[in-house]
Amino acid sequence: MNTGIPAIVFIAVLGLLGAGLYALLISRHLIKVVVALQILVKGAMLGLVLAGRASGQIETGQALALTVIVADTIVAVVGLALAVQIRRHFNTLDITKLTTLRR
Amino acid sequence: MASTLVLLAIGLPWLGALLVWAVRDQRPALQHALAVGFSLAAGVAALLLIPQAGTATVVDLPVGGSFGNFTFVADGLGVFLTAVATVVGSLAVIFSVDYMHGSEQLGRYYALVLFFIGAMVGLVLTSNMLLMFAFWEITALCSYALISFYNDDPKAVAGGIKALIITQFGGVGLLFGAVLLYAYTGSYDIHQFLQNPAAMPGNILGLMAFGFLAAAAAKSAQFPFQTWLPDAMEAPSPISALIHAATMVNAGVYLLARFYPAFSPVPGWTTAVMVVGMLSALMAAVMALVASDLKRTLAYSTVSQLGYMVYAVGAGGIFASQFHLFSHSIFKALLFLAAGAVIHGVGTRDMHQMGGLGKHMPLVRTVFVIGALALAGIPVLNGFWSKELVLEAGEHGGPMWIWAVMVFVAGLTALYTFRMVWMVFFGQMRGKLHVHDAGKAMKTAMVPLALASLVSWLLAGPFSAMLERTLPAHALHALSTGEMMMEVISNPFTLVALAAVVLGLAAWWWREKLAGLAQALQGLGRAAQNSFGLEDINRGIVRGTQQGAEALRVTQTGLLNWNVVGILIGLAVILVILVMGA
Amino acid sequence: MPASALTWLIALPLAVSPLVYLLGRLSVLKGALVNSARWLALLFLLACGVPLFQAGQAYLATLQPIDWTVGMVTMRLDGISLLLAATVWVVGTLVVFYSWRYMEHETGEEKYYALLIIMMGSMIGLGCARDIFNMWVWYEAMAISSFMLVCFYRQQPSALEAGFKYLVQSAVGSVLILLGIILVFAETGATDLVLIAEMAKFASPVPMLAAGALFIIGFGVKAALVPLHTWLPDAHSQAPSGISAMLSGVVIETALVAILRTTGMLSSISMTWGVLLLGFGAVNMLLGNLMALRQTQVKRLLAFSSLAHVGYMLIGFGVALAFQQASSAAGGFFHLITHALMKSLAFLCAGALMYYLYQARGSHRPLMVDDLAGVSKRYPLVALAFSIAVLGLGGLPPLAGFMSKWQIFVGGAQTQNPWVILLVVFAGLNSVLSLGYYAPLVNRMYRLKPAQVVESGVKPSWQLELPLVIMAAAVVVLGFMPHLMSWLTGPAAASLLASIAR
Structure with missing residues (x-):
C-alpha cells in the first residue's frame, strides 16, 4: 500500500478547510460566500474518505461522503436561491450592505 | 379540621380571585360583592384556625423528587399572621369598595388583592422551604402588579418595577439558603431543620443565615434596601395599607423570627x-x-x-x-x-x-x-x-x-x-x-x-x-x-x-423656638430628602446596567464575516481550555 | 410492536410531508377557497400522536431503549428521544393549528406546512438517532427546512438577510460537526454512538478531545451558545411567528440534545465537557439578558431571552455531566419542556398581536414594544397569555418557569461544590435581571390608554387564541404541579446519566 497518498490527501483536506474558512472571513460577495462554504464542505468530504481509509472502512467512508454531497448540494442551492432574491430586493450582493438587522 | 381551615384560608381568596376575574369588568357591583365575600370568608376561616394552632403537619401533599412534599403547619406564628393577613385584607377590600368605586379594570385589582391574601397565608403556614420561597415570590409579584396598577402613570410603573427588582434581588438570598438546606439535609422541612440546625455544617449555616437576612431586609424594606417602599406609595391606598404596612413587609420579620433558633448561634x-x-x-x-x-x-x-x-x-x-x-x-x-x-x-x-x-x-x-x-x-x-x-x-x-x-x-x-x-x-x-x-x-x-x-x-x-x-x-x-x-x-x-x-x-410644640436648631440641621434634612445617598446608588446601578446593555449591543454587528469570526473564537476558546485542562 | 411504532413515528412525517405539499398545491391549482394543506397537516400530525403514544408507552413500561435497525443504521428511542419527540409534537401541532389563521393571507401555504412537518420529523429523527453520522443527516434536514421557513416571507428583505446569515452560520457549524465525525470515525472506525462510547476509552485522546470541541461548537451554532449566537435574534425575529415559536421552543433545544448525545459519548475521554457547558451557560445568561434589556422589537427581545434560557438549561445539563447529578439533568429537561411551552407561547402571542395589528391589513411591520400599550382592553386573552408567558420566563411562581429553574438550582446546590453554588446564585441574579425587561412588557399591556395601532386592530380570532389558552393553562398547571412531568424528565435524566456513567 502506498502511504504517500494519505499524506497528500491529508494536506489537501487541511488546505481546502483553510482556504474555505479564510474565504468566509474575507469575502464580501454573497456568491463568494456560498463558494467558500462549498470549498469547506469539499474539504470535509475528502476528510471523510480519508478517515474511512485510515480506519480500514473505505466503503463506509465513501458512502458517508456521498451522503454529504447530497445534503451539501441542497444547502448550496438554497443559498444561491437566497442570493438571487437578495439581489432582487437589496439591489446588491455585497454583504456589508446587508446590515438592516443589527444591535 | 385544621387542615380544612388551612386549605380554606389559602383556597378561598384564590377561588375568589378567579371568580372576580371571570365575571369581567362589565359588572362592577358583583365584583365588589364577590371580593368582599371571599375575603371575609377567608378571615373567618383564619379566626377559626387560631384555637386549632398546633405543631403537627396538617396538610401534606406528596410531590416528591427535588420539590419535596408540600406541607403546611398551623403553628402559633403562622396562625397569627394568617389572621392578620386575612382580617386586615378583608378590611382593605371593604375600604376599596368606596375607594375604587368607578375605577376601570376592577377585575385585575381585586383578583390580585385576593391572590395576594392567599399567597400571604400560604407563606406563613407552609413548612416547606420551596413553597415558602414560591409564596414569597408570589407576594412580590402581586405587590409589583398592584403598585403599578395605574399603568399609565410612569411613576407607578417605575415604582412597581423597582419594588419587584429589589425584593427579588434580596430574594436570591432566600433561594440560596433554601437550595443549600436541601443540598445538605435532603429535605425542605423547616421544622425538622429548626429542631436540629446542627445537621448543616457551620459555615454553610452562616451563609444561609446571612442570605436570609438579605432576603428579609429586602422584603421588609430595611437598610440598605429600603428605597423601594416609599416609591411603592403610588399604589392605591388600600394596597399600601394591606401589602406595604400590615402584611407583606412583615414577611421579612416573620422570616427572621421563624429561623431565629437556628441562626442565633451564627457568629x-x-x-x-x-x-x-x-x-x-x-x-x-x-x-x-x-x-x-x-x-x-x-x-x-x-x-x-x-x-x-x-x-x-x-x-x-x-x-x-x-x-x-x-x-x-x-x-x-x-x-x-x-x-x-x-x-x-x-x-x-x-x-x-x-x-x-x-x-x-x-x-x-x-x-x-x-x-x-x-x-x-x-x-x-x-x-x-x-x-x-x-x-x-x-x-x-x-x-x-x-x-x-x-x-x-x-x-x-x-x-x-x-x-x-x-x-x-x-x-x-x-x-x-x-x-x-x-x-x-x-x-x-x-x-x-x-x-x-x-x-x-x-x-x-x-x-x-x-x-x-x-x-x-x-x-x-x-x-x-x-x-x-x-x-x-x-x-x-x-x-x-x-x-x-x-x-x-x-x-x-416649641418648634418655633427651636428654629435655630432646625437651621443648623438643614444639611441633615437635605441628606434625608435624598435618602442618604442610597437612592443615588440605586440609580447608579440601574443606569450602569442600562448603559452596559446598550454598549453591548454593538456586538450584534449584523456583518456576516464577524458572525463567522464568533464561531471560530468559540472553537478556539474551547480548544485552549481543553489543552490547558488535559 | 414497539419497533414498528418507532418506525411509524419516524417515517410518518417524512412520508406525509410531500403528500401535504402535493395535495395543497392541487387545491391551489383548483382554486379552492381553503387550502387543503392545512387540514392535511393537522390530521397527519394528530395521526403521528398514535405511534408516539404507543412507542412512549412501550418505552415507559420497561424503561429499556427501543431499537429499530434499517440496513446499517440503528434508531433508538430512549428517555431523551421520547421527551424531545413529545415536546416537538405538542408544540408543532399547536403551531400548525395556529397557522391556519395566521398564514391564511400568504401564498404558498402548502410549502409552509410541508416544510414544518419535515422540520418536526427531522427533530424527532435527530432525537432517536443512534448513529453519529445519521444524526448529522437529521440535523441537516432540520437546518435546511428551517432556512426556508425563516425566509418564508420572501418579499421581506430583512427576512432574506436573516435567512442568509442563518444559512451560512449553520453551514459552518455543520462542517465543524462533520470534522468531528471524521476524527471520531478515523480513530474508532465506527459511527454508532454506543459503540464509539465503548471504544473511546482505548482511542488516543487528542483527536477525541478535538472532536468533542468540534461537536460542541458545531451543534452549538444551532443551540445559540454565545458567541455563536449572532444568527438567532435575526432569524427568530424575521420568521413567521409560528416558526419563531418552533425555532425558539424546540429547534435550539434539539441542538442541545445533540450536544448532550455527543459529549455523553465522549465522556470517558474527559470530564471537562460539563464544565465547558457550565461556562457557556453563565455567558449565555448574562449576555442574553443584557442584550434583551434594551430591545425595542418584541420578537427580537424574546429571541435574546432565548439565549438566557439556553444558559439555564446548560447549567442543568453541565452539572449533570460534570457531577453525574440526576436531579440536575431532570431540571434541565424540565426546563426544556417549560421553556418550549413558555417561549412558544410568548412568540405565538406576539404573533397574534402582529396579526391583529398589522398582518390582517397586509402589513409586515415588526411588533414594537410600544405597540403593546393597552392591548389588554381589546385583546384580554392575548394580554393575559402573554403576561403568563413572560412572567413564567422570568421565573415567577406559580408558573412553570419557576419550578423548572428551581429544580436546576437545587441540582446545582446538591453538588455541594462552592463554584457551582456560586453559579446558582449568579443564575438567580440573572433571573432578577430578566424581570427588568419582562415586567415592563406586562405593564404596557395593561395600560388604559391604548396605542394608536391597537385602536385600529382587527377583531380577535378564536383560532389564534385557542392554542394560546391551551399553552397558558399548561404553564400555570405545571407551576402548581411540577411533578406532572416527572414521568418524562425522570427517564430522560436516567438515559443521560446512563450514557455518561462509564
Whole structure:
C-alpha cells in the first residue's frame, strides 16, 4: 500500500478547510460566500474518505461522503436561491450592505 | 379540621380571585360583592384556625423528587399572621369598595388583592422551604402588579418595577439558603431543620443565615434596601395599607423570627440583625421628619417601625417583635386607610397643601389621631406596650448604644407623627382644596381598626401562651397580660423611653423656638430628602446596567464575516481550555 | 410492536410531508377557497400522536431503549428521544393549528406546512438517532427546512438577510460537526454512538478531545451558545411567528440534545465537557439578558431571552455531566419542556398581536414594544397569555418557569461544590435581571390608554387564541404541579446519566 497518498490527501483536506474558512472571513460577495462554504464542505468530504481509509472502512467512508454531497448540494442551492432574491430586493450582493438587522 | 381551615384560608381568596376575574369588568357591583365575600370568608376561616394552632403537619401533599412534599403547619406564628393577613385584607377590600368605586379594570385589582391574601397565608403556614420561597415570590409579584396598577402613570410603573427588582434581588438570598438546606439535609422541612440546625455544617449555616437576612431586609424594606417602599406609595391606598404596612413587609420579620433558633448561634448574625434594624429605624425616622407627601411619610414610618421589629428579633425578643408586628399592622393599616380617605377626599398627597381637614372629616380625624398616638407610643394604646416590650428586649439582649439610639428614634417618631397630624388635620388649610368626606364602606373599614388600636394589647397573654405552646424550638416563656403590664410599668427604662416620647412632643410644640436648631440641621434634612445617598446608588446601578446593555449591543454587528469570526473564537476558546485542562 | 411504532413515528412525517405539499398545491391549482394543506397537516400530525403514544408507552413500561435497525443504521428511542419527540409534537401541532389563521393571507401555504412537518420529523429523527453520522443527516434536514421557513416571507428583505446569515452560520457549524465525525470515525472506525462510547476509552485522546470541541461548537451554532449566537435574534425575529415559536421552543433545544448525545459519548475521554457547558451557560445568561434589556422589537427581545434560557438549561445539563447529578439533568429537561411551552407561547402571542395589528391589513411591520400599550382592553386573552408567558420566563411562581429553574438550582446546590453554588446564585441574579425587561412588557399591556395601532386592530380570532389558552393553562398547571412531568424528565435524566456513567 502506498502511504504517500494519505499524506497528500491529508494536506489537501487541511488546505481546502483553510482556504474555505479564510474565504468566509474575507469575502464580501454573497456568491463568494456560498463558494467558500462549498470549498469547506469539499474539504470535509475528502476528510471523510480519508478517515474511512485510515480506519480500514473505505466503503463506509465513501458512502458517508456521498451522503454529504447530497445534503451539501441542497444547502448550496438554497443559498444561491437566497442570493438571487437578495439581489432582487437589496439591489446588491455585497454583504456589508446587508446590515438592516443589527444591535 | 385544621387542615380544612388551612386549605380554606389559602383556597378561598384564590377561588375568589378567579371568580372576580371571570365575571369581567362589565359588572362592577358583583365584583365588589364577590371580593368582599371571599375575603371575609377567608378571615373567618383564619379566626377559626387560631384555637386549632398546633405543631403537627396538617396538610401534606406528596410531590416528591427535588420539590419535596408540600406541607403546611398551623403553628402559633403562622396562625397569627394568617389572621392578620386575612382580617386586615378583608378590611382593605371593604375600604376599596368606596375607594375604587368607578375605577376601570376592577377585575385585575381585586383578583390580585385576593391572590395576594392567599399567597400571604400560604407563606406563613407552609413548612416547606420551596413553597415558602414560591409564596414569597408570589407576594412580590402581586405587590409589583398592584403598585403599578395605574399603568399609565410612569411613576407607578417605575415604582412597581423597582419594588419587584429589589425584593427579588434580596430574594436570591432566600433561594440560596433554601437550595443549600436541601443540598445538605435532603429535605425542605423547616421544622425538622429548626429542631436540629446542627445537621448543616457551620459555615454553610452562616451563609444561609446571612442570605436570609438579605432576603428579609429586602422584603421588609430595611437598610440598605429600603428605597423601594416609599416609591411603592403610588399604589392605591388600600394596597399600601394591606401589602406595604400590615402584611407583606412583615414577611421579612416573620422570616427572621421563624429561623431565629437556628441562626442565633451564627457568629455576628444577631448583631448584624440589630444593626440593620437600628439603621433602618433611625434613617427612616429622619426621612419621615422632612417628607412632605402624606403617604411617603407613612411609608418611612413603616420602615422605621419594621426596624424596631427586626431589632427585637436580633435581641432575642421574638415575642416582643411579633407583638409589635401585631400592633403595628393594626395602627399602620388604620393610618394608611385614613390617609387614603383623606387623599380620596382632597385629591392630593401633599401635606403642605392640607391643614384644617379635621373640620371637614371628623371621623377620619379621630381615627387618624388614634392611630398616630399608637404610632407615637403614647400609653395606653397598643403601640405603647409593644414598643416598650421591644425596647426592653433590646435592653436585655443587645448592646446599650443600640438601645440608646432606638430610644432616640422613639422620640423622633413622636415628633414626626405630631408634625404629620398637625399638617393634615389642624391649623389652616394652605392649599385651595375641595374636600369631601369619606364614604360608608371606608368608615366601616376604619372603625374596627381604631377600636383594635385601643384594646388589642389586651391579647398579649393568650398570644404569648399560644406562641410558647406551638414554637418548641424558640424556647419562649409565656406572660399573662397582667404580667406583661407589670413588667413594662415596673421597668425604670420605660420612663426613659416615655421621656423621649415626651421630648419629641415638646420639640413639636416649641418648634418655633427651636428654629435655630432646625437651621443648623438643614444639611441633615437635605441628606434625608435624598435618602442618604442610597437612592443615588440605586440609580447608579440601574443606569450602569442600562448603559452596559446598550454598549453591548454593538456586538450584534449584523456583518456576516464577524458572525463567522464568533464561531471560530468559540472553537478556539474551547480548544485552549481543553489543552490547558488535559 | 414497539419497533414498528418507532418506525411509524419516524417515517410518518417524512412520508406525509410531500403528500401535504402535493395535495395543497392541487387545491391551489383548483382554486379552492381553503387550502387543503392545512387540514392535511393537522390530521397527519394528530395521526403521528398514535405511534408516539404507543412507542412512549412501550418505552415507559420497561424503561429499556427501543431499537429499530434499517440496513446499517440503528434508531433508538430512549428517555431523551421520547421527551424531545413529545415536546416537538405538542408544540408543532399547536403551531400548525395556529397557522391556519395566521398564514391564511400568504401564498404558498402548502410549502409552509410541508416544510414544518419535515422540520418536526427531522427533530424527532435527530432525537432517536443512534448513529453519529445519521444524526448529522437529521440535523441537516432540520437546518435546511428551517432556512426556508425563516425566509418564508420572501418579499421581506430583512427576512432574506436573516435567512442568509442563518444559512451560512449553520453551514459552518455543520462542517465543524462533520470534522468531528471524521476524527471520531478515523480513530474508532465506527459511527454508532454506543459503540464509539465503548471504544473511546482505548482511542488516543487528542483527536477525541478535538472532536468533542468540534461537536460542541458545531451543534452549538444551532443551540445559540454565545458567541455563536449572532444568527438567532435575526432569524427568530424575521420568521413567521409560528416558526419563531418552533425555532425558539424546540429547534435550539434539539441542538442541545445533540450536544448532550455527543459529549455523553465522549465522556470517558474527559470530564471537562460539563464544565465547558457550565461556562457557556453563565455567558449565555448574562449576555442574553443584557442584550434583551434594551430591545425595542418584541420578537427580537424574546429571541435574546432565548439565549438566557439556553444558559439555564446548560447549567442543568453541565452539572449533570460534570457531577453525574440526576436531579440536575431532570431540571434541565424540565426546563426544556417549560421553556418550549413558555417561549412558544410568548412568540405565538406576539404573533397574534402582529396579526391583529398589522398582518390582517397586509402589513409586515415588526411588533414594537410600544405597540403593546393597552392591548389588554381589546385583546384580554392575548394580554393575559402573554403576561403568563413572560412572567413564567422570568421565573415567577406559580408558573412553570419557576419550578423548572428551581429544580436546576437545587441540582446545582446538591453538588455541594462552592463554584457551582456560586453559579446558582449568579443564575438567580440573572433571573432578577430578566424581570427588568419582562415586567415592563406586562405593564404596557395593561395600560388604559391604548396605542394608536391597537385602536385600529382587527377583531380577535378564536383560532389564534385557542392554542394560546391551551399553552397558558399548561404553564400555570405545571407551576402548581411540577411533578406532572416527572414521568418524562425522570427517564430522560436516567438515559443521560446512563450514557455518561462509564
